[in-house]
Structure formats: C-alpha cells, structure tokens
Amino acid sequence: MQLELRGITKRFGSLTANDHISLTVEPGQIHSLLGENGAGKSTLMNVLFGLLSPDEGEILIDGVVTPIHDSGDAVRRGIGMVHQHFMLVPVFTVTENVVLGFEPTKSLDRIDYKRATQEIRELSHRFKLDVDPEATLENLPVGIQQRVEIIKALSHDAELLILDEPTAVLTPQEIEALMEIMRSLAAAGKSILFITHKLKEVKEIADVITVIRLGKVVGTAEPTMSEGELASMMVGRSVNLTVEKTAYDPGETVLEIRDLVVRDDRGLVAVDGVSLDIRAGEVLAVAGVQGNGQTEFVEAIVGMRRVEAGTITLRGVDITNLTPREALDAGLGHIPEDRQRDGLVLSMSVADNLVLNTPRRAPFAKCGTRNFAAINANAERLVHDFDIRTTSIFAPVSSLSGGNQQKVIVARELSRPLEFLVASQPTRGLDVGSIEYVHRQIIEYRNRGNGSLIVTSELDEAYALGDRIAVMYEGKISGVVEPSISRESIGLLMAGSSMAAAGV
Amino acid sequence: MSDAATSKAPPEEAPTENPPRPALYRSLWARYTSTSPIIVALYALTLGLVFGAIIIIVTTPAVLDAWREIFRHWDALPHALNVSFNNVGAAYRAIFTGSVIDPQGFWHSLTTGQNWPNTLTPLSETLTYATPLLIVSVGVGIAFQTGLFNIGANGQAVIGGVAGTVVGSMVRLPTFIHLPMALVGGILGGMLCAAVPGLLKAYTGAHEVIVTLMFNYVTYAFLLYAVLSTPFQQPGQQNDIGRTLYPSAILAPLFGTKSGLRVSYGVVVAGAVVLFAWWLLDRSSLGFDFRVTGANPSAARASGISAKSVIVIVFLISGGLAGLAGFVQVASTTHYIDGGFLIGNAGIGFTAITVALLGRNRPVGILWASLLFAALSVGGRNMQAATGIPLDLATVIQSAVVLFVATPILVKEIFHLRGTSQASTLKISTNVWGS
C-alpha cells in the first residue's frame, strides 16, 4: 500500500502540533519518522489513525484521497497501529486479545476460537513471530506482547503498520528480534511507519528517514548518515553524544554490598547473593536485560524493599534494612526507575517536587510550618542551575516534558548533600538533548569524587557512563568488566554466560 | 487544583515553553469544564436552581393545572407561565428570605432599629446549621486529600457528641475549664472511634471504606445503649434521651439567650478549625506529607513518608474533627442527645462527604459549600412553611448542585485518561492504598 500525507496541519488552540507535514510511504518500505519527544510525531499518527481530524491537508491511499474519520475507518483501509502502551487485556489469552472487538462468530453468536487460533498460528508462522495463541497474555514477556499487537493489526489485513516507539520497552535482544520481524514484514510487501527517537535503530532498519522538529518536516535523511548528523537534524543544533570524563582515579570504597539476597513481590528470590564495591570517583554501571533483579536490587539499597540476607555498608556504616526516610537521611540519592510513579507528584508544583523528600529539612520548614520563601528560592535556583524548562516554579510537574521532569528529580537529588547516588534507568524515554544533559550531570557528580551506581538496560548508556560495568543475570552478578570489553562479550554475560565463556 | 487550561492541549505534545493562550471567546461549555472552581460552583448552583424550578413546576398541582389549561385554549399560555414563575419565585424567595435575610424586614429594622432579632434569625439559623457541618466536612476533606475515605465521620460525630456530653453533663466545673474539657472530650471521642479503622488500615490493610462504614452501625447501637442506660440516661426518664449539659458546658448564643438567636460561639470553634485545616494542608510539613501521600502513594513512600503513620494521623485528625462537630451540634442546639442523634437525614457526617466534594476538599471551599448547604436546608424549611413545597426540594437542589459540580470533574478525568497525568487532587480513588 502506498500512503501519502499532503500538508497535514493540526492545531490545538494557538499551538500548531503539525505544520504542513507531507511524506510518502511506499509499499514494502520501512519509513522512519524521527523526532524528539514533543515534536508532533504522536499527533501525526493519531491523525493518520483517525483519532484526530486534521485542520488542513489530506491523506492519500494508493493515490486516492481518503479521509479517515475514526480508527475503525483506518482499520478498514488497511492501517494497523501498534501503540506504545499496549491496548491488551492481561488476563485474556493471545487469541482472545486478537479477536477482541472483531470476534469471528459461528452460529448463535458463539466466538469461533478454533478459526481464530488457526489464523494466528498461520500469521505467526508466516512472519516468524513465534507466538503461542493459547498463552495468557500476562505470562508473556513484553516483547512477545508487542508481537500480539502486531498480529492483531495483521489479522485485520493491515497493509500499513504504524509502530509508535516500539523499542522503548524492549531489551536489546527483543529489539533485535523486532527488527527481524519488521524486515520480514517489509519483505512481504507491508509498509511500515516506524516512529522513534533512537538513532541507532533508525540507522539499522530504515529505508527512508523523515525528520520532524517542532511540528515541521525538517528534511529527509539517509540511513547512511552518522548518528551525530541525525541528532543535529533532530535537535536543531549540534549534539555531543560522548561525555567528557576525567581520568579514572578511584578512591576508597564508599558502598559495600555483601551477599545481598532480596525477594520480589511474589516472594521469589530476585537478587541472589550479590556482592559489589563502589569506590569514590567511580560510576559502576549495572547492565543487564530488564527483569533480572535490577529493580529489586536498587529498591533494597534505598530502603524500599526488605533485605533478606547480606549487608549494605555506606562508608563503614551499616545501612541494611533502613526505612526510606533513614536511607535518605544517611545520604543516599535515588533517581527511581519509574519517575512518574516513585519520583514525582505530577499534580504538584515544580517547587514542591524539588523538596519532595526534604520537606522538613532546614531551611524549608520551621516548627512544622513550611517556609515558602526558602522553598521558592531553592526552586528558582535549581530551575536555573539545572536548566529545567518550565513556565513557572508553580506549574504542576505534569505540564513539563519527560526530560524536564527527569531534570527535576536529578536537580533535587544532586542538590542535597549526598554520600552516594543510585540511579535506575536515568534516561529511559528521554530525548537526545535530555539524555546528554542527564549524563553530563552524573559524570560531573562522579568527577567531583563521588561514587554512584547506575542501573541501565541500554548498553550504550553503560558504556558511556560506567567506569566499570557489572552485568546482572537472574539475580546474580555474572561479571564485572572494564568498558573496553566488546559488546559481544557483554551480550554473552547478559545472556548468562560465565566470564570465561564470554572470553573475558 | 491545576488549571485545566493547560491540560486542554493534547497531553503528550504540550510544550512547556508556550502554553496555549486562552482565546478571546470560549464556549460556555469550555468555560464550564475549564475555569476556576468558583465559576464552576456558580454554574452548578444556577443549573441546580433551574433543575429545582423544573421539579417545582411538574410537582405543584396549581402549576400543573395552569399548564393543563393550554390544551384547551392557547391563550392560557401567559397565565401558565405566570403561575409557574410565581410559584418558583415564591419558593426561591422563601428559601432566600428564610436563610439569609428578608429584605422588607431588613429595611424595617434598618430604618426603625426594631425587631433586629427576627430579621437576623435566618442568618443565625444558617450559621447554626452550618457550624457542625463545616467542622465535620473539613475533617472528611483532609482525609480525602490524603486519598482516604472516611465514611465513618457520622459515627465519629455520634461518639464525639456522646463523649463531650458525658463530660459536659456528668462533671461539674467552672465554665472556663468545663467547656474546653467538653470540647476536648468530643475530639477524643471522635479520635477513639476513628483510631480503630485507622490502625486496621495501617497494620492489616483492612479497607477503610468498609471498616468506617460498618463502624457507623456500631456507634448507633452504642448511642442507643448510652441514652437508655443508667449513668447517662436523663434521670427520671424511660425514653431514649440523655442527660442535659450543665450551663457551664454549653456553647452560649453569641448575642445572649435573650436575643433568641441560636447562633453560638460554635462559629468561633468552626473558624479555628478552618484556620487549623488551612495551616495543616497549605502550610505544614505534615500536611505536605498528607497531600503527597494522597496524590501519589508510591512517591510518598520513596520520599521517606511512612504510610502507616500518615494513615493513623489522618484518621485521628479526621475523627477528632468529626467528634468535635458532634459535640458542637449538641452544645449549640439541643444541649442533650437523644436516640435519633445524627441518624437518617440528620447525618451530617454523610452530608459532609458531598460538602467536601463541593468544596474541593479545601478548607475555604468547604466553608462556602457548608454555608450553601446550610442555607438551602434552613431556607427549605421556610419554603415549606410558607408555600407548602416540601423541604425535600432543598435536598434535590443540593444534590443537583453536587452533580453539576462533579460533571466537569468527570469530563476532566476522561481527558486525563488519555494523557500521562496522574490523578488530580480531586480524583478520589478507592484503591489509592491498595486493599
């Protein structure tokens, strides 16, 4: 299917989210739409999928002007969408999820599961999707769940697939598998519109790249362009993708973890005898595929999860099983994995969020009464120092972009007296500019001679930040390596190989 | 409350640098769904009154007869409209004059200086009715802001009323110590009653809605037991009526007993409660903990706030205020408790839930909301006495106002669902703490 967008314009009040956007997707083509968060990608996709109607412009399918009124319309015209946040029911089986809303029926209005299951098997086989139609969705890994979304789209005979930031939730291996699937789909003649802000992926998979910025198409790019060039197009200025570090000069041990055992919410051992030392002036990056105990590991350190066995020592002081309050007071900084859940109160102001975990500390409160002069002065200073883009310190944090929300957390943590910093997925879901900024802040903190532990599932990040990289697999540390080691070796460690087997 | 204007743009794409400027003209609906709570409340009140007018028209026989006439001849239309207008007008006029002031009486008093007590009676009654309602609603609002449902405020008020009345009627002390002690007795009674669900919630995870709701029944049974048992039952009485407060423990009328105006020093207590709640929620570190916990319990935990202590403290404060309200109700009106105390339609602890909602859980908002509710109830009495339209119409209007206030919240919530935004402070979710 050939899809052409001509001069699509969408305004929200005085804001123009899409400004005369034109692009053409050819059959069998993987067309990448590259842009920062807030550039107008999602709006464009919602227009295309009939969820929003454009103020100007038209959509042409195979050269024919085809207005799309709603998502049902889009599906009938052969457009399928895989949302960033899956629209699936966790307790249903794969088959039930796929037929949901378009149930094939036998007589007496019974759902024809047999036929549906058969159909899913076929699709799964044809595009190498490897999905069991009878599995219950909540038992499947995220990567497979995403394939269910793809199957759902394909089962409606989609000729054009829109993938909205599909890799944001995936592990490197899953990303690799998705790329394969995309290639086989394209080979079968399906068109793919691939929305992302990740340069490496774009370079790897895209046939054509359209870059948009602030709602406008700024140009098309070739996959052969360098990441730096793509980033500059996307951000509109030159971007430094590598972080300047001072020479690695570790001091004494700051955080000492010995034989740590932690259980997850279901009572299973998630962290199984981890021992690590982190020294002053050092960033230890913990790499690994998501779900290998990293979350529980970090929560145990900052006091949000019970330590079953083992000890954690901060500068010689035992901090095992403190309450979160005690951990904060002991000088542990924490950039949580899920910033909107654990790090911020979205409905509250920037100023309030900047003192979220220090509301009683002088000078922010006196005799149980909050001192707004000090709180606001603190907010003005941090907004300035950390370049937080907000209309006002009184604006709710929900009005900030993801990157600026993360800056609020980084500013809050790094501005209080810290002994040690724990950061979990500090740049997940952020745009290039913000990633650059957060990385620089962490490295500056390290350059000042502080120790920190960064948990990340992005290998690039582990390389960029880590003075040493610890790889976590099934709750154990499968190896601690220098960043000079090859990606392949780390990949093997991440998959559970021993140090020797990985050739380290 | 976050200004909803910013959330009107598509949530994911809204840039911070230039929020959409409000257009010169906005539709009424847009205003309704987006503007300040005060404007929304005014819209809701107007809609509520219109709704009430419709109810009056379709339920008053005289009006219906007039409308029936137009089936016979069209000329009757002006008459029907006139009758409708007269009846609705008379009803609302009675509500207004019965709850605020009667302009004619006011003018008379102003020019002659006579009959002031009569002129001020409606205002006095509204304040008398509003005082305990305000206090208990503030307590419920504080719990809501923390994401906790205190459905048991009524039971806590009952226990507070009994406890305060026990102190006020079975101990003899001079006023300057007796009244404060009785007030504290009311607070402690309410706290005691709220501590149980609070502790259960904090340490066993028992859902506070269930526990507080059920506790209401326990308190009603206790009330009956108390007013029918020897030490507390009024001596020489077989009936379900408790002892009368000693004069040293009552909240005396502000203008003296002779004035006949019931409005009492309870309004001073209520004022203090509003000030306290304002300080607690807007100014104190503790209140900050409450609001963080209410808006995002996960972030609260990560920020070192102990959910257990917040739950228990909030329940103690909420219950304490409910208990205080119960005693203020006794000490400023009847001076005794009977078996029907705060039961049924008089359950201010239940009305408080809607008042807190209408007042958006903010102390000052609740102040206005409770005055409005009080005025409608008190005015409704006058309306029934003057026009025969049942008092229940006032309840209809109250409910309609809350419904219309809640509607834009619903609409907003629907819009929020598509964005990444967390619950606004108004979103009251029953599973905030899990269960």
Added chain:
Amino acid sequence: MESVRRLVTVLGTAALILGTLTVSVASTTVAASASSKFKACVVTDTGGINDKSFNESAWDGLKDAKKQDSNISVQYLSSTSSSDYAPNINSFISKGCGIIVTVGFLMDAATAAAANAHPSQKFAIVDDAPVVKTGTHVEALQYETDQGGFLGGILAAGMTKTGTVATYGGQNFSAVTLYMNGFVAGVRYYDKTWHKKVKVLGWTPGKGTCSLAACSGKGTFIGNFTDQTAGKTDTTTFFSENADIVFPVAGSVGLGSVVAAKGAGAGHYVMWVDSNGCLSDASDCKYFVGTVAKGVEPSVEAAVLSAAKGTFKAGSYIGTLANNGTQLEYGGVTIPTSLKSKIATVKAGIIAGTISVNPNSYPPTPK
C-alpha cells in the same frame, strides 16, 4: 488577586440573580393559604409525615379538622433531627399559626421552651406532658394505651389455638411498654377469669406500677422502629415457640410480623397497633385479629377544632377507653360472638374502674 476578583464577580452575580428573583416576586401573593383562615400547624418528629404512626395520625387529625371547619388551613414541617424542633416551631410561630401541634416526648423540651417564650401561642403535644411555667395555652395529649392493650390481650387469649401469644416492642420506652403491659394483664385476666392457661411471650412486667411516665419490666425489643427484617425474624421465632398471635408495638417494624405470618401458613395472626391495620394496610387485613388503637387522630382533631372555635382548653387530656382515646378494633378474622361479648363486658368494667389493668393484680401466666 485574580481569584478575589472572580469571587467578587461571582458573589455579585449571585446577589443580583437572587435579588431580582426576590424583588420581582415580592409583590406576588402566595396561593398556598389565605391569611384570613385559622392556621393549624404540625411539627413532626424525625419520623416524618408519612410514618404510618403518630406523625401521620396527627397530620390526619389536622386534615379531619379542616374537613369539619372550612375556615381552617393546615400545614406541616418535618424535623430531620432534634435540633430542628426549636426552629421549626419558631418558624410556625412567625407564620402566625393558631395552634401548633407537636408530636412525641422528644419534643418536650423544645415545646416547653417555645411555650414559655410565647405565652399566647396555643400548643398541643401528642404523647407527652411538658412542664410549662404559665400553663394556660398548652394541651398535653396522652393515652392510657394499657386499657386498649388489655382488651387486645383478652382477644388474643380468646383466639389462640396453641395457647401461646406473644408481643414485642420497638424500643424499651414507656409509650411502647404500656401497650405490652396492658396486653399481658389482659391475658392474665383471661386465664384467671375463665380458667385457661394461655402463655404470653415477649414481656414480663416488673414489680411496680406501669404508667405514662415510667414502666418497668423485661421483654423483647427490636431496638428501632424501622427494621422490618428484624421484626420478621423475631416473629418467626415466636411462631416456632408455638405462639400463633403476635402483637408488635414497633410502628412499621410490625409489617415484618405480617410477612412472617404469611410465611408461617394458616392460623398465624398479627395484632396491629396505633391505627386500624385494616385501613392502613388493607391488603393484609385477613392477617389482623384486631388493632389496639391510640386515638391520636380524634384527639388532635378535637384540640384543633376547639382552638379554632375559641374553646381551647389547656391542660391534660388523657385518652381512655371511655373517651375513645384508646380502643380495640376488630380485624379481618371472624371473632366468636361470645368472645366479643366478654370483651364488651371487660371494657365496661375497665371504664367503670372495677377491673384493674395492672398485670400484678393477677397471677402470672404459666411458663
């Protein structure tokens, strides 16, 4: 500052709207009642005007008076709580009511206070006798329902096939237990006079006398006047203990007893209370052996009529069998004439004062 400006705008607009409404209708007269008529007003207690009990009976009394005398107009106000009593009464005082009827002992204090403050305002209070400083304008309407209950006891004892009858109350108040006490006395009198051994469940009279002011004893009580399910449960229990006639003194809770009687099969009956069950609940008439009625309606009617005519008499009215202030009315079950004549004889005896309605005058019924 923005919010302050808004607030002022809002309040201004609200004042304008209400002001317009007020001024524009200030001149129109309200059609509800002409001021020249004699106003009779009733303030109900928290039960409300449709409680199928005293409040409704008092209101019916007012309406009866209106039928008798076209110069009377009637109005009511319901109280939602005891703190409403005083303002409701005051509201009617300011509306110029010729007589204000209040209902129930809980309104004693509020009625007394209003009466003391307004010595020219006429009051009638049902089921209570307030102490008033200058007692020339308050009529206390009270009813010696043990007399009616006594006849009910004789009827039940005469009708029972199983030899067991039962009674229960809403709450342990003298206004309730007076009925039950009379009922037990009636059964005891029946046993003693006609040498039967009818048992009575649900009320054991205390040692002292039972009067309007106080009544001691032990018995079965629901705890309220609304929980019909509890009424059904207790009645079913009585039936299982071999009773076949139950006398609930608990307002609408008694409807639960009717349900239980229906479910228990033929031969199970209910004795209704206060106002004739065959009128208030006509479809269930066949389950009622009779009603021990309280003459609230006629006594209120009489008080209103006398006030309208200017012949109002302050003081105490005691409803008895003699003045129909309490009586036994037969229900939808056929009563043997012999029993009817026995009841007539006993009634005459009570009126004449030769038969005591105190259960302690007779030997207790068998256990």
